[in-house]
Amino acid sequence: xxxxxxxxxxxxxxxxxxxxxxxxxxxxxxxxxxxxxxxxxxxxxxxxxxxxxxxxxxxxxxxxxxxxxxxxxxxxxxxxxxxxxxxxxxxxxxxxxxxxxxxxxxxxxxxxxxxxxxxxxxxxxxxxxxxxxxxxxxxxxxxxxxxxxxxxxxxxxxxxxxxxxxxxxxxxxxxxxxxxxxxxxxxxxxxxxxxxxxxxxxxxxxxxxxxxxxxxxxxxxxxxxxxxxxx
Numbered sequence: 245x246x247x248x249x250x251x252x253x254x255x256x257x258x259x260x261x262x263x264x265x266x267x268x269x270x271x272x273x274x275x276x277x278x279x280x281x282x283x284x285x286x287x288x289x290x291x292x293x294x295x296x297x298x299x300x301x302x303x304x305x306x307x308x309x310x311x312x313x314x315x316x317x318x319x320x321x322x323x324x325x326x327x328x329x330x331x332x333x334x335x336x337x338x339x340x341x342x343x344x345x346x347x348x349x350x351x352x353x354x355x356x357x358x359x360x361x362x363x364x365x366x367x368x369x370x371x372x373x374x375x376x377x378x379x380x381x382x383x384x385x386x387x388x389x390x391x392x393x394x395x396x397x398x399x400x401x402x403x404x405x406x407x408x409x410x411x412x413x414x415x416x417x418x419x420x421x422x423x424x425x426x427x428x429x430x431x432x433x434x435x436x437x438x439x440x441x442x443x444x445x446x447x448x449x450x451x452x453x454x455x456x457x458x459x460x461x462x463x464x465x466x467x468x469x470x471x472x473x474x475x
Contacts, residue, residue, distance in 0.1 A: 246365045247274040249292035251283035251309065252327065253301045257350075261296055264354050271361060280305025284312045287319055293365045295324045297344070299335045307338055314343025314447065323364040323448070340450050367437075368418045368449060395458040401443050407461060409436045413449055414456025 248271060250261045258276050265271045274290045277283035280301060287295060295313065299306030310326065313319050323345040328336050336347050345364045348357060399407065405426075412422050422433040437449065446452050456462050 246271050246294060246361060247290065247292040248272065248361060249275045249277070249283065249286055249290060249295045251277045251280070251286075251295060251301075251306070252298040253278050253305075254298075257298070261357075264357060265361070268358060271358070280309035280312075283309045287313050287322060288316065291319065292322055294361050295322060296348075296361075297324050297326050297339075299326045299328055299339050304335075307335055307342065310339050310344055311342045320447070323367075325360055325364050341454065343447050343451070345448050345450060363418070366419075367434075395455055398444060398455070399459050402440065406436060406440050406443070409433070410440055410452060410456045410459075411461035413437065413440075414453045414462035416453070 248265050250258050250265075250273060252258050252261070255278070258278070262273045262276065265273050274292050275286040277286050280303075283295065283297065283305075286292075297306050297310055299310065306326070310324055313322060313324060324339075324343070326336060326339040326344045326347045327350055328347060329350045340347070346360060348360055352360075399410070402410065408426065409422060412425055417425065419430060419433045419437060422428075422437070423430045426433070428436075437452075440446075440452060441448070444452065444455060446455065453462075
C-alpha cells in the first residue's frame with residue numbers, strides 16, 4: 245500500500261485528491277494538511293511514501309515545506325510531487341532543485357495523477373520533456389561551458405554505460421524507457437540507476453538530471469558510448 249499525504253490550502257482541492265486516491269486499491273491517503281508547517285509535521289509523524297504538495301500556498305509555505313521534508317534524513321524514502329497551475333512557474337524549478345521528485349499541473353486528469361504517485365513511489369522522477377528542457381536552460385545558461393569541470397570530476401567514477409544511463413535520465417526517461425532504449429532488462433536499468441545514485445550521493449533522479457545537464461550529457465547530439473548489450 246502506497247501512503248499519500250495531501251498538502252493544499254484549499255479544502256476543495258484536498259477533498260478531490262482524497263477521493264481520487266482513496267478509490268484505488270493500492271493507494272491510501274494517510275493524512276491531509278492545509279499549510280506547510282502542518283505538512284512537515286505530518287510527514288515526520290506519518291512517514292508517507294508520497295506527498296502531494298501545493299507550492300502556491302500563502303507565504304511560500306509549499307517551497308519551505310518541500311525543503312524541510314527533503315532535508316530530513318528520516319524522510320529519505322518520502323517523495324514529493326509538487327502541484328502547480330503553470331508549467332512555467334519558477335517555483336517548480338526551485339522545488340525540483342530542493343529535492344522534489346516531480347510536478348503535476350492542477351488541470352491533470354485522474355489517470356495521470358494516479359500514475360504520477362505510483363511512479364514517484366517506485367523511485368522514478370516525473371520529468372516531462374518541457375521540464376527537462378527548462379532544467380537545461382536554467383542550470384546550463386547560454387554561453388556557459390558545455391561541461392562543468394566540478395561536475396565532470398564528480399562523474400569521473402562512472403562507467404561509460406552509467407554515463408549513457410545518466411544522459412537518458414537527464415532527458416526525462418523512466419526506467420522502462422531506459423530498458424527499451426538500451427536493450428536491457430528493466431531490472432538491469434533499475435540497477436544502473438541505483439548505482440549511479442549511490443556513486444553521486446544523489447537523493448533522486450531529478451538531482452541526477454541536473455548533474456547530467458551540468459555535465460553536458462543530455463545533449464542529444466553528443467556521441468553515445470556503447471557497451472555490450474548485457475551491460
